[in-house]
Amino acid sequence: MTKPPKLSPEKVDSQQFFHTEHLKADLKGRSVRGATVTMVAQGFKFVLRTGSTAVLARLLVPQDYGLIGMATVVVGFAQIFKDLGLANATVQKAEVTHAQVSTLFWLNMGMSMIVALIVAVTAPVVAWFYDDSRLIWVTAALASTFVFGGLAVQHQALLRRQMRFNTIAKIDISSMTVSAGAAVVAALLGAGYWSLVVGEIARAATDVIGSWLTCGWRPGRMQLKSGVGSMVAYGGNLTAFNVVNYFSRNLDNVLIGKYWGAAQLGLYAKAYQLVLLPIQQINIPVTNVALPALSRLQLEPERYCNYYYKAILLITTVGMPIVAFMFASADKVILLLLGDQWLEVVPIFRFLMPAAFLGTFNVATGWAYQSLGRTDRQFLWGIFSSLSNVIGFIVGIRWGAVGVAAVFGLTRPLFLVPSMMYCFQGTPLKASSFFKTLARPTLASLVAAGLVIALSYFLTSKLNLLIGLSLDIAVYGLTYIAIWIGLPDGKNTFLEILKLLKASKAKK
Secondary structure, three states: OOOOOOOOHHHHHHHHHHOOHHHHOOHHHHHHHHHHHHHHHHHHHHHHHHHHHHHHHHHOOHHHHHHHHHHHHHHHHHHHHHHOOHHHHHHHOOOOOHHHHHHHHHHHHHHHHHHHHHHHHOHHHHHHHHOOOHHHHHHHHHOHHHHHHHHHHHHHHHHHHOOOHHHHHHHHHHHHHHHHHHHHHHHHOOOOOHHHHHHHHHHHHHHHHHHHHHOOOOOOOOOOOOOOHHHHHHHHHHHHHHHHHHHHHHHHHHHHHHHHHHHHHHHHHHHHHHHHHHHHHHHHHHHHHHHHHHHHOOOOHHHHHHHHHHHHHHHHHHHHHHHHHHHHOHHHHHHHHHOHHHOOHHHHHHHHHHHHHHHOOOHHHHHHHHHOOOHHHHHHHHHHHHHHHHHHHHHHHHHHHHHHHHHHHHHHHHHHHHHHHHHHOOOOOOHHHHHHHHHHHHHHHHHHHHHHHHHHHHOHHHOOHHHHHHHHHHHHHHHHHHHHHHOOOHHHHHHHHHHHHHHOOOOO
16 A cells, blocks of 8 residues: 655645635634634633723822833834734735745744844833833833744734634633733732733733644744745735824824823823723724634625624624713723722713724724735825824824813714725725614614713712612613614514524534
8 A cells, every 4th residue: 555645844734724715614603603702702801901900000000000101102113013914914815835924933033023122222212202211121121022922923823814713712811811910919019010011021921822832833944935925015014004003093192291291191091091991802802703704705705795794793783882881981980990099081081982982893994904905005094094193182282181082082083984985995895884784783872871871960970889880781781782673673683693692602
């Protein structure tokens, strides 16, 4: 009998990690189960993050958060170059090889080390800009997270490409648990603002360990002639978009820190963190599921559109009511989570809410641009959007953190329709179908929020905090569900969602 040919390590790697045809046979089931796993994981992470936030807010002071916020502006910007958009390039491309991903790994690793060195060397400049010498060592310490991040980029991309969401969820939960635990312990030991630095480093290190243990792929040597040109171009456009987007989205922190100091920045940073918290818990995990699935469907327009609209309905059905409720009960939520020393956050928090409401589906354009390989158009829109943000922040800074929040929050809705029209141009997606998808959760969320605001004015604000907040939640939830189902075809849509949830319990 003839022995089967012995496969080289590269061929074994290709078969195990790069082929995706088998995913299409049960793409819907994998997506639903993946979404369920990631949402459950995010629920756990939300509770963990909320709990650690509540504990740390009582152990630290606004100035501690403001100091880290100053360093994070620089460190967060540098994070963009660690990835170079090459993780999404690995996920999006229809076919990839071991040689290509190995080359991307070394590109990521080299850039991460360069960025870490640059951040560490420029730490004194950051301290000089903010006139605070403590930022030298804080910024230098945070630079170490880049090296950890570069080691994990392509391993995590391969896990996403193969839609191994159970594994990804375990890594995320582990890293957040270690991060939160390390930060709280450090704060209890009196580390102050250093506890937040310790938490970040612990998270990055745990991500690397988890990724390498669960993804058996190991990089080979770099081969620049392996056909990575289109992937590098894709990643380059995505990185360029992230650069201009990051600059505009963080200029508010720079201006507030520079002209109003750490205390104002601490209040603004905490309000912004709470605004983003529910959005990130939903949009990030669903994006990790949706992008690989949409990328597999990019050559099947009808299936692509059907999947896209259903995914948008899912994230807005969950996200919109959370954001609208937080706006309606902002004073109670802040008081419960942070304590009465943080009540100055409330007006900033509320002014940011219109932008947060739109943020529940801000991934919609990114899904389309990236899954269809149109990151060049995403970059062009990013330039326009960033310029508008910069102008708004410059106008609002004269009124401090509240002014910046007001300008940003109240101007974001003006760009909604133009952004969707531009994004969908030349694609199978239609703006009319998109906005029709948004109609049900939008109406139900806003009406329920209005009722809770009225109830708070006449009753719940006069009650015990926990009783008043519990009553707000009950009234909001019942109103939202009643309106959602009561709208035309609401019952059928609700039953369809139940079917999806039932399918999520099926075996893989």
